[in-house]
Amino acid sequence: MAGPLYIADAEGLRTVVLEGLAVLFHPRSGQTHIVAPPAPEILDALGEGATDLDGLVARLSERFEFDSNEGRPAIAARLGELETAGLVRRS
Amino acid sequence: MRHGVNLAVGPLSFRVGSAWPGPVAALRHLYAGYPGCETADFTVRLEPVTPWRRWVRPSVAIQGDYVLPDAAPLPLAHGLVAAEMGMNLQMALGERRYLLLHAASVEKDGRALILTGESGAGKSTLAAWLGEHGWRFMGDEFALLEPETGLLFPFPRAVSLKNESIAAMAAFVAGDRFGPRLEGTPKGTIRHIRPNDQAVARMTEPARPALILFPRFGHAAEIRPVGPAEAFMRLTQASTNYVALGQRGFDALTGLVQNCRALALDYPDGAKAAELIELIWAEAAR
Numbered sequence: 582m583a584g585p586l587y588i589a590d591a592e593g594l595r596t597v598v599l600e601g602l603a604v605l606f607h608p609r610s611g612q613t614h615i616v617a618p619p620a621p622e623i624l625d626a627l628g629e630g631a632t633d634l635d636g637l638v639a640r641l642s643e644r645f646e647f648d649s650n651e652g653r654p655a656i657a658a659r660l661g662e663l664e665t666a667g668l669v670r671r672s
Numbered sequence: 673m674r675h676g677v678n679l680a681v682g683p684l685s686f687r688v689g690s691a692w693p694g695p696v697a698a699l700r701h702l703y704a705g706y707p708g709c710e711t712a713d714f715t716v717r718l719e720p721v722t723p724w725r726r727w728v729r730p731s732v733a734i735q736g737d738y739v740l741p742d743a744a745p746l747p748l749a750h751g752l753v754a755a756e757m758g759m760n761l762q763m764a765l766g767e768r769r770y771l772l773l774h775a776a777s778v779e780k781d782g783r784a785l786i787l788t789g790e791s792g793a794g795k796s797t798l799a800a801w802l803g804e805h806g807w808r809f810m811g812d813e814f815a816l817l818e819p820e821t822g823l824l825f826p827f828p829r830a831v832s833l834k835n836e837s838i839a840a841m842a843a844f845v846a847g848d849r850f851g852p853r854l855e856g857t858p859k860g861t862i863r864h865i866r867p868n869d870q871a872v873a874r875m876t877e878p879a880r881p882a883l884i885l886f887p888r889f890g891h892a893a894e895i896r897p898v899g900p901a902e903a904f905m906r907l908t909q910a911s912t913n914y915v916a917l918g919q920r921g922f923d924a925l926t927g928l929v930q931n932c933r934a935l936a937l938d939y940p941d942g943a944k945a946a947e948l949i950e951l952i953w954a955e956a957a958r
Contacts, residue, residue: 595919595922595923597926597930599899599900599901599904599926599929599930600899600900600901601901602899602901604901604904604922604926606918606919606922608918608919611915611918613908613914613922615901615904615905
């Protein structure tokens with residue numbers, strides 16, 4: 582069964598990459614976040630539209646070379662952190 | 673208010689009113705040669721805690737557009753410190769045009785060196801020392817970053833020297849530039865010095881930021897690079913109005929750390945710090 586669908590709350594989000602880390606300004610909350618890969622990549626992939634965890638892993642594996650099974654727990658963990666930060670929400 | 677003075681410091685202006693003549697007279701002496709202003713960006717009022725405390729054990733409460741409800745009043749003898757704290761408070765909470773960095777800054781050849789760190793890191797003393805040794809003193813407390821241009825504007829208020837720094841600066845600075853010696857303030861012994869004529873004459877002239885230093889006093893000399901993400905994070909903490917400025921603050925600060933090298937500088941004493949700063953600057957200016 583498919584899990585919940587996630588979408589990036591990225592309207593007006595500003596991202597600046599500073600030596601491997603990305604700083605994000607989230608206009609809706611006025612908050613600034615400093616994130617490491619793969620968080621910016623997850624936000625970018627979710628920008629295509631809502632998808633569940635499997636869909637997200639599939640989108641990322643099309644763009645980056647990694648083992649989907651090995652990468653899945655890390656992506657799920659980062660997705661949870663982004664949801665807590667308010668940068669990702671369930672659609 | 674019975675007594676008052678209007679002062680322009682850098683691009684900002686203040687009206688300081690006081691129930692007593694003493695703090696205003698001290699400000700007039702300390703800021704001799706500073707321009708006045710018709711209208712003020714910020715208003716500070718030094719008032720008695722209660723009406724009778726104007727005469728009986730006079731205690732100064734800091735009032736203005738912004739007030740800290742739990743701020744302890746200061747004895748009248750420390751009226752100058754109260755005025756300075758009031759000016760800082762109004763700016764820290766009310767300023768919206770510039771991104772305020774809790775930092776000292778100096779300038780050479782149109783380029784600014786930003787010194788930021790916690791209280792006791794030696795920002796004031798280093799900036800004051802450099803200001804008497806070939807640099808233009810821009811400020812010891814706040815650096816004003818203009819988001820639209822990325823330029824740094826001066827805020828050359830009187831330098832607040834603490835404890836051992838007072839004697840160290842007396843060797844370079846004429847006696848008439850010193851304010852009264854204030855013992856037993858919340859920050860120990862304080863004595864202010866008026867920035868020199870060049871700093872006052874050029875107080876509205878901005879500079880392009882070129883180097884950010886995070887000095888730390890009392891450690892063996894060491895210089896370490898600070899990555900732009902860490903510099904960004906530390907500067908958001910050093911800014912009093914970063915959150916209030918929203919996206920303008922974010923753009924200003926990310927622009928600053930992308931265009932400026934940042935270094936941490938540990939130093940055992942002022943002479944060593946000055947030597948290292950000149951070396952770092954010579955390399956950065958290449």
